[in-house]
Amino acid sequence: MGDISHREYIRWLPEGSSEPTSTIVLTSPERRFVDLRILRAPSSSPYYASDSSSDVFGDDLPLSRLDWAIAGTSTSTVRDSEDGTGRRVQVRHSRWHHWIDSRTRNAEEASDQGDMYTQDDTRTLERGRMVNPATGLETEYEEMWRSEPAHDTPASLAVCVVLEFHDDAAGKRGMVVRLGQYCQGFLREGDQLTAERLKCIRGGERERDAAEGRGGSAWIIQAKIGYSEMPTDFATDFGHEAEVGDEVKVGGNFWRVVEKSGV
Structure with missing residues (x-):
């Protein structure tokens, strides 16, 4: 099954924990993922939100707000280990194979792995x-990661659709993952980066929606960095109708549906 993961904090040992970003990872049932980590705005910024849980930033953020963007696939194995108190527990060792990485053009060379310790029904502690x-x-x-269940949207039952684009000769790769009520995309074109996150907001879910009289539901751009086009609108509006192998041309690039399933 797919997974919507929110990071609650990061801790660099032996320092204390903090969360300077809004980090969400969308992972499809076939383990394709888009991981976007967007730096929260300082209090002097027009994007600042007094509610630290708010993830609505804007659709024209500067590149300096992108902490890290990754897209690729993940694998996991299970082994026995100790949990730090002497108890034997089963630990899931996960590896994230980078296909696109905002910090390097040589994404496949990145080493990214960690041990995952289940804390409760929704929270998992990663160590590495x-x-x-x-x-x-x-x-x-x-x-610390918290899972959010995927839910239906007005247009469809909860669905996962993944689109990919690549032109390796030109140094271009992109991936879009729509999972339930979230959609994230990441595109690298040489040194040019574009990252986007959308969420389907139910009417009245935020005070601002009620104030504006929006009683229905709508996909809103929570954050966008960069100016290239990606098939996020296709994934949100037509993803429930898509089939594996379908192609859509966006911004001059042909994107292919590589995965489609219910969640």
């Missing part, structure tokens, strides 16, 4: 080692 961008040093880290 990776380079801390603030220091440039490989450091032990912890990340």
